[in-house]
Every structure is written in structure tokens, then in C-alpha cells.
Amino acid sequence: MDETILVDRRAGYRVVTLNRPDRMNALDKPTLHALLATLADAEADEACRALLLTGTGRGFCAGADLSTVGNSDGIGRDVGAAIEETWNPLARRLHNLRMPTVCAVNGVAAGAGANIAMGCDIVLAARSARFVQAFSKIGLIPDCGGTFHLPRLVGEGRARALALLAEPVSAERAEAIGMIWRVVDDAALMQEAEAVAAQLATLPxxxxxxxxxxxxxxxxxxxxxxxxxxxxxxxxxxxxxxxxxxxxxxxxxxxxxxxxxxx
Structure with missing residues (x-):
């Protein structure tokens, strides 16, 4: 697998880590394809019965890598084409994975990064984590399943405000409004998330x-x-x-x- 995606095989589950810390784990096209391949590989492994997704560095995922917009590797003006090629397949793959998924949000989860997290079954967040639907700041709408997950988790009224205003949500607030399952002290995040994934891997x-x-x-x-x-x-x-x-x-x-x- 690509070095921008790290895979650690554990007993019964895998830890998948976004590994572009210099870009706050923002996803460009090659990294998106690598992540899709990583998820497909986990799904094909009968011994893998749960999946834990997290990120390296100070952020979980800043969403799309906007630095690639307009170049030969970027999304150009037809954002819908990029959605159809990569983001929708990623959202569908996470949504339909044949095993339960855990997300450990270790820092900022912005834009599609927030929606990738919400696309997982159980979300734990470090106390320092923040969630933000940043799309309106660049003239776009929430994607990667955001318009599906957000109102179901927090209600339509909150979803509208979060999407339109693009205000950051603290981990404590995210837990209080039902966006995530649990807030964990930063130092304990991975230990807690791995324990949840290991438990899921032993269940039916x-x-x-x-x-x-x-x-x-x-x-x-x-x-x-x-x-x-x-x-x-x-x-x-x-x-x-x-x-x-x-x-x-x-x-x-x-x-x-x-x-x-x-x-």
C-alpha cells in the first residue's frame, strides 16, 4: 500500500492511519485511491473483523487537499467529476463495509474529513479534536456523505446551522449533541480506540x-x-x-x- 496510508494488522482487526501530517492528512487523488484499495484489501481478508481509522500528526483529516486544485492532479472546475471518481466510492465503501468501523479523531476533522469520521460506526475523539463542516467557506456543499450523516446524528436544525455557518464544534460539544460516541483524553485516545476495535473483532x-x-x-x-x-x-x-x-x-x-x- 501507498506510504500515505499506513496499515497495522492486529488480531482480528486492522488499524488504518492517514499519513500526510504535513498536509493535516488532507486527501489528494492518489491518497484517496490508496485508501480505497486499503479498505478493499481489509474487506477481502476473512480474518479482519473490525477496522480502526485514524490519522498521524496534529489532525485527523482536513478533507480534500485544495493545493491540488487546478493542476493536472487536481479536481479542476468539475468538482462533481472528482466526487464521482473518489469521494462517493469512499463514502459508499465505508458505509457498506462488511465489518464494524471505529474512528479515532486525533485532531481537526474538517470538510470531508469530518464526514469520513461520521461515516464510521463508532467515533471517539481526543479532547483537543474539532469538527467543522468547512464547505461553505469555499462555496461548496458538504460531501462524502455529510448531508446524509449529519442530520441523522444531530438533527436537521443543528445540521443546517453547522453546514451553513461552518463553525467548529469541540469534541465535548460533538459528544453532547450525538455527533460522536465518546470524548477521550488525548493521551488515551488510541488505547481506548484499539480496545473498542479489539472488542468488536470478538463479537458476532x-x-x-x-x-x-x-x-x-x-x-x-x-x-x-x-x-x-x-x-x-x-x-x-x-x-x-x-x-x-x-x-x-x-x-x-x-x-x-x-x-x-x-x-
């Missing part, structure tokens, strides 16, 4: 992904539609080896040993 992966699917659908479904979805996804979960193992372990009064396999 298929059930976790099906739970995520059902929760996402609830905003659009009627009550009866959601009950039908619960029935269908529960049926799918019931056929996994982890369900059988969970029942056996309960009856035998021992901790379950889940494999995360579909069959």
Missing part, C-alpha cells in the same frame, strides 16, 4: 452488520415495515454459526467464541 460480525442495517433503515420505514425488516434480518442472523455458538455458550455458562462467518 454478521449480527453487528445486520444491526447497523436495521438501524439505518428505521428513519425511512413505517413501524410495520421496520418490524418486517427485523424479522428478515433476524432470520438471516439466526442461520449464522455465531447464533448457534451464542446459544451453546449461554447454556454451558461459558463465554462464546464467535467466528464472524456467515456460514
Amino acid at each position: 460480525t454478521q449480527a453487528l452488520v445486520l444491526t447497523r442495517k436495521a438501524l439505518r433503515a428505521s428513519a425511512q420505514n413505517s413501524f410495520d415495515q421496520q418490524l418486517d425488516l427485523e424479522r428478515d434480518t433476524q432470520r438471516e442472523a439466526g442461520y449464522t454459526p455465531d447464533f448457534a455458538e451464542g446459544v451453546r455458550a449461554f447454556m454451558e455458562k461459558r463465554p462464546p467464541v464467535f467466528t464472524g462467518r456467515k456460514a
